[in-house]
Amino acid sequence: MSRSNARATALLQYLLLLIGLAVFIGPLLWLVSTMLKTQGQSLEFPPRWIPDPVTTEAFSRLFRSLPLAWHWLGNSLLIAVLVAIGTVLSGSLVAFGFARTQARSKNALFIVLMATMMIPYQTTLIPLYLIYKNIGWYDTWLPLIVPSYLAGAFYVFLFRQFFLTVPRELDEATYIDGGTSWTVYTRILLPLSVPVLMTGAIFAFVFSWADFFSPFLFLQTAEKYTFIIGLQLLIGTQSQDLPALAAGSMISLLPIAILYLFAQRYFTEGVVLTGTKG
Amino acid sequence: MRSQMREELKFLGYILPWLVGFLLFFLVPAGASMVYSFTDYNAIKPPHSVGWSNYSRLFEDPIYLKSLRNTLFFVFIGVPCNLLFQILVSSLLNVPRRGVSLFRTFYYLPYLVPMIATVMIFRLIFSTDYGIVNHALDWFGIAKIGWLEKEAFAKPIIVLMNMWAAGSGILIFLAALKGVPRHLYEAATMDGAGKIRSFFVITLPMITPAILFSLVMQMIANFQLFTEAYLLNKGGPNYASSTYMLNTYNTGFRDFKFGLAMAQSWILTLIILVITVVVLATSRRWVYYEGGDNR
Numbered sequence: 345m346s347r348s349n350a351r352a353t354a355l356l357q358y359l360l361l362l363i364g365l366a367v368f369i370g371p372l373l374w375l376v377s378t379m380l381k382t383q384g385q386s387l388e389f390p391p392r393w394i395p396d397p398v399t400t401e402a403f404s405r406l407f408r409s410l411p412l413a414w415h416w417l418g419n420s421l422l423i424a425v426l427v428a429i430g431t432v433l434s435g436s437l438v439a440f441g442f443a444r445t446q447a448r449s450k451n452a453l454f455i456v457l458m459a460t461m462m463i464p465y466q467t468t469l470i471p472l473y474l475i476y477k478n479i480g481w482y483d484t485w486l487p488l489i490v491p492s493y494l495a496g497a498f499y500v501f502l503f504r505q506f507f508l509t510v511p512r513e514l515d516e517a518t519y520i521d522g523g524t525s526w527t528v529y530t531r532i533l534l535p536l537s538v539p540v541l542m543t544g545a546i547f548a549f550v551f552s553w554a555d556f557f558s559p560f561l562f563l564q565t566a567e568k569y570t571f572i573i574g575l576q577l578l579i580g581t582q583s584q585d586l587p588a589l590a591a592g593s594m595i596s597l598l599p600i601a602i603l604y605l606f607a608q609r610y611f612t613e614g615v616v617l618t619g620t621k622g
Numbered sequence: 623m624r625s626q627m628r629e630e631l632k633f634l635g636y637i638l639p640w641l642v643g644f645l646l647f648f649l650v651p652a653g654a655s656m657v658y659s660f661t662d663y664n665a666i667k668p669p670h671s672v673g674w675s676n677y678s679r680l681f682e683d684p685i686y687l688k689s690l691r692n693t694l695f696f697v698f699i700g701v702p703c704n705l706l707f708q709i710l711v712s713s714l715l716n717v718p719r720r721g722v723s724l725f726r727t728f729y730y731l732p733y734l735v736p737m738i739a740t741v742m743i744f745r746l747i748f749s750t751d752y753g754i755v756n757h758a759l760d761w762f763g764i765a766k767i768g769w770l771e772k773e774a775f776a777k778p779i780i781v782l783m784n785m786w787a788a789g790s791g792i793l794i795f796l797a798a799l800k801g802v803p804r805h806l807y808e809a810a811t812m813d814g815a816g817k818i819r820s821f822f823v824i825t826l827p828m829i830t831p832a833i834l835f836s837l838v839m840q841m842i843a844n845f846q847l848f849t850e851a852y853l854l855n856k857g858g859p860n861y862a863s864s865t866y867m868l869n870t871y872n873t874g875f876r877d878f879k880f881g882l883a884m885a886q887s888w889i890l891t892l893i894i895l896v897i898t899v900v901v902l903a904t905s906r907r908w909v910y911y912e913g914g915d916n917r
Contacts, residue, residue, distance in 0.1 A: 357717045361725050364711060368729045371743045371786065374754055378746055390757045434639040441636025446629050457640065460648060464846050464894050466867060466887045470874050471651035471658065474665065494643025525632060554736035556849045561875075572738050576853070579742075586746060593739035600734045608727060611734075612793060 379403075379590035386586040402587030406595075409578065409588065412566060416574040417595070423488055423570060424552040430492035431499050431548035432541050438495040439503035440529045444515065461497045473561060483564040488555075492548060499544050506540040507533055543610045550600050572596060659885040664878045676885035686886070688861050689869035692777060696844040696865070697897075700781040705836060707785050709829070712795035713821075726796070733789030741853040744783055745770065770855065776863035780850050791836055798832035799825065830909040838898055845894050866890055 373393075378386055379402050381395040407413050442454055476482045481490075514536075515528045523531070534541070559570045566574070575592045583589075604611055634641065659676055661669035680686050715726050732740070747754050748769035756766045769775050802825060810820045848867040851857050857864030870890070874883030 354719065357714070357719055360714055361717075361719075361722065364714060365725060365728055368732055368786065371747055372731070372735075374747060375739075375743050387752055389752055390760060391752055391754055438637045438640040441633050445633040445636065447633030448626070449630065450633060453637065456644070460644065462842070462895075462898065464842060464891055466846060466870065467655060467891045468648055468651035470880055470884050470887065471654040472647065473874075474880065475651060475654075477665075491643060491647060493639060494647065495637075495640035497640075500640060525636075529636075550734060554734075556737055556853070572736055575738055579853070586749075586752065589742050590746065593742040597735045597739045600736070601731070604731065604734055612730070 375590050375593060379587050379594050381587050383585055383587055386590075387584075402585075402591040405585060406578070406588045406591045409581070409585075410574055410592075412569070412574060413571070413592075413595075415567065416569050416571040419485075419568065420553055420570040420572065421599075423485055424549045426489050427492040427552040428545040428549040430489065431496065432545050434493050434495040435499035435544060436503050436534060436537070436541060437529070438500045439507055440525075440533060442500065443504045443507035444525065444528065444533070457497050457500060461501070469561075476562060482562060483568065485563075485568065487562040488552070488558050488570075492552075499548070502544055503537065503540060506537055510536050539610065539613070542607070543613055546603065546607055546610050550603070553600060554596075655884040655887060658881050659888050661881040662879075663881040663884075665880055666878070669881065672881070676882045677889070680882075680886065680889065685861055685864065686869055689857075689864045689866050692862070692864060693845060693847065693866040695777055696781065696847055697841050700777075700784065701837065701840045701844055703781060704785055704788060704791070704840060705833065708788050708791040708795050708836070709833075711788070712792045712799055713825075715792065715796055716799045726793075729792060730789035732787045735787065737849045738853055740783055740787060741850065744779060744854070748779060771859060773859055773862035776855065776859065780847070780854065780863055783850055783854075784844075791840065794832055794836055795829060798829040802828040827910045831911065834901070834905050834909045838901055841897065841901070842894055845890060845897075 377393055377395055380398045380400070382397070382399055382401060383405075385392070385395060410416075442450060442457075472487075473482075476487050481487050510533055514532050518528050518532055553570075554572065555570075556572055556576075559573045560576070563569055563573060575596055578585075578589060578592055658669060660671055660673060662672050662676075663669035711729065715722060715729065735743075746752075748756075750756060750766055750768045750771065753769070755769065759765075759767065767775075769779060806824050806828070807820055810824055815823065846867050847865045848871065851863045851865045851868050852871075855863060857868045866886075867890075870883050870886045873879050873886060
């Protein structure tokens with residue numbers, strides 16, 4: 345290949361990468377642009393990329409029309425943190441059982457666990473809703489939080505894959521020193537698995553924070569809403585206030601974006617380890 | 623014998639959280655939904671058995687059938703488009719250029735955007751009167767298009783939303799591409815194969831395991847599509863983007879026909895299982911497994 349040819353290839357590749365960047369980031373920039381406009385300017389045609397004047401009025405209007413917004417943000421944060429903790433505690437415990445005990449029933453139950461990942465959630469959705477109503481869990485956070493303390497199959501699989509890479513010689517040394525399997529779990533495997541546990545916690549946090557379906561179905565009282573559900577009210581009532589809608593959307597994605605910025609490694613490793621999609 | 627028993631108990635002790643969840647939050651509700659799907663249960667009156675009528679009358683319900691067809695569109699047209707897009711973008715991110723990892727960081731970001739924000743963004747962009755898309759078309763002298771009002775665009779816009787948020791799929795293919803041994807490309811080049819030929823004879827076969835995995839996961843996810851359609855337009859206009867799950871949601875939570883809704887859920891579960899099994903069964907013919915005898 346000649347030199348100028350190689351340069352043309354490089355140029356073409358960078359050009360394509362930039363087009364991709366515009367596709368993936370352009371819409372987010374448009375969101376930022378809209379949220380910084382006055383309401384009048386957001387309704388102009390042709391629209392402008394750079395707001396003039398730049399204003400944060402949209403945020404004041406947002407919090408005025410959604411007086412519970414701060415409260416909802418607190419709810420979302422609390423629920424997501426509790427879910428992340430539950431996911432790591434229960435997921436790692438169950439994963440340890442599958443990775444490090446010699447029970448005969450182990451393989452059969454592992455197949456059952458994997459099968460539950462393939463079975464669509466709506467099979468159980470409506471009866472679960474009716475059960476929650478009957479046991480008084482409807483319109484509480486329990487349906488959002490409790491399942492995460494009962495070991496989701498995906499996280500068990502994620503943690504188990506990692507535990508299997510930890511050498512068994514470490515277990516044996518612990519047993520020789522008089523330790524039990526509990527010692528192995530708490531003193532050996534958990535400390536060595538911090539990165540994958542972080543990945544699990546972050547994914548659980550993000551999915552809980554961004555979840556629409558469960559809180560939408562199980563919460564009724566406005567005080568108990570998550571931010572995502574509260575924001576949905578705005579679509580109905582303030583559908584003409586585009587800057588406020590954009591500001592609300594920005595708030596909904598900001599915590600995740602910040603987390604991503606600081607913990608990018610855990611996000612990408614998690615995806616590659618298990619290949620999840622939502 | 624005793625020690626085997628103890629090992630068994632220890633195992634059950636560790637997996638207890640999952641066991642409880644599996645029994646109480648999966649097996650019990652799944653069993654209940656099977657039983658109730660043969661009743662007229664509406665949460666107010668005690669249920670009466672109605673035999674198979676919940677199942678048989680579905681096929682006379684035009685909105686049910688339309689929602690089913692829409693869902694099949696997402697699964698059989700949307701998913702392949704999405705996979706193709708993800709493979710193309712991941713190939714682009716696989717070029718050995720400086721700064722490419724920075725692009726990867728940004729390409730992944732939309733995947734993390736909560737669906738409600740994604741929907742708002744698409745409403746802004748595709749807005750008839752104020753949207754940037756119609757503005758761009760304006761340059762070329764094309765009149766404003768009612769993207770969100772026309773039936774024809776309802777489903778393609780949701781497919782586009784899924785493409786925009788395809789970051790995790792892109793990363794899976796990128797990992798697969800990086801796993802293709804370099805010496806295969808060198809051998810192909812020596813045999814006189816060009817870039818495009820190498821892609822088809824080496825890259826594509828080598829990433830078939832990732833294609834299978836993504837295909838199955840994304841098909842299952844698209845069969846259950848709900849949030850996008852609900853938030854964008856409540857399945858409208860004229861049920862053009864109503865999905866199977868949206869219809870089931872309406873049957874249960876708007877019309878309170880829980881028995882019927884559970885019958886619908888079971889049919890969808892069955893469809894998903896059959897299609898997943900078919901895909902997995904045919905995968906032996908087209909998926910390359912390293913070390914396996916590739917028939």
